[in-house]
Amino acid sequence: MPFYHHLGKIPPKRHTQFRKPNGDLYYEQLFGTIGFDGMSTNSYHEQRPTMVKEIRKQYSVKPKIAKANNIQSYRLRGFQVAPENDYLDSRKVMLTNADCNIILAAPKESTKDYFYKNTDADEVLFIHKGSGKLRTHLGNIDFKYGDYLVIPRGIIYKLDFDTQDNRLFIVESYQPVYTPKRYRNWFGQLLEHAPFCERDIRRPSELETHNETGEFIMKVKKQGDIIEMVYASHPFDVVGYDGFNYPYAFSIHDFEPITGRIHQPPPVHQTFETSAFVICSFVPRLYDYHPDSIPAPYNHSNIDSDEVLYYVDGEFMSRNDIAPGHISLHPAGIPHGPHPGATERSIGQTKTEELAVMVDTFKPLQVTEEAMKIADDDYYKSWLE
Secondary structure (H helix, E strand, C coil), X not given: CCCCEEEECCCCCCCCCCECCCCCECEEEEEECCCCCCCEEEEEECCCCCCEEEEEEEXXXXXXXXXXXXXXXXXXXXXXXXXXXXXXXXXXXXXXXXXXXXXEEXXXXXXXXXXXXXXXXXXXXXXXXXXXXXXXXXXXXXXXXXXXXXXXXXXXXXXXXXXXXXXXEEEEXXXXXXXXXXXXXXXXXXXXXXXXXXXXXXXXXXCCCCCCEEEEEEEEEECXXXXXXXXXXXXXXXXXXXXXXCCEEEEHHHCCCCCCCCCCCHHHHEEEECCCEEEEEECCEECCCCCCCCCCCCCEECCCCEEEEEEEECCCCCCCCCCCCEEEEECCCCEECCCCCHHHHHCCCCEECCEEEEEEECCCCEEEHHHHCCEECCHHHCCCC
């Protein structure tokens, strides 16, 4: 995230003495990415952040592949994923490649007995149902329906939910997640034509500092395994930090759509980018205003990318028989477009209330066994007259 932020107490200079009221030193930690070349944060801890007492069990959470070389379009009925009590257990990988995992989760309970850290990937959590608080070692953020929570790799976090009815759409990215560079000037500031600005970004505002020793369970994801470790001090012991590497929230409801006289291509909906895929937000907007415009999207061929659309709410103009929580997968190599009748229905319409999240990947996605449990195997025939 290319915006400077600081929270809590920090010394005037990095890497200098910063003492507690009793005269002891706080423990400084550089929390950085891409070696020493990427975004980083300097944090100051009550206890050494390096104290591991025990390494316990290790188990794989690698997805099981049902179709490795897929050319078939699918619809997945996402709300058919059964809720589970535990947050990590509830995460089901639907689609995967070397760059990302696309996940559905329906956790019923808050993360109580452990802390979680993903060292493999940045995580983008889209909150479809539920509200609560994201608690991290760099501060807390309240969340609700429609929020994206962007959690950089290595962030230690918990999720506290207000209810048991929670639905999350999650993208794990093995590449750093950024705001689109075409929306930024060379200083990193978001430009005037960007569909959102810095005021829309919600950064941590509440720093939770615990100066405790004991046994604290940390579940660490590394190379597709979960490794359970026991830390000797509470992971949330930061008294202050500053830098560019921290979690943040952005609401899909704060995305300002770009419209035109004729149909705009999908890049105008782009919200986040990596070097391997993009994430886009489709939000309520006015339709095209050319007198002969066709609001429905034109048929197009995905030659170089797979397209995944997660349907959130509203009316989905280009699809027949689509409901909230559904996922459509349109793989590279074959054309796709509006369902029969959608083009004609769209003519004369002035606005749409649809809400959806799109992920376009540049490498083919593999379909998992979890996805096949909720897949409509005949969806690819739905364009037949």
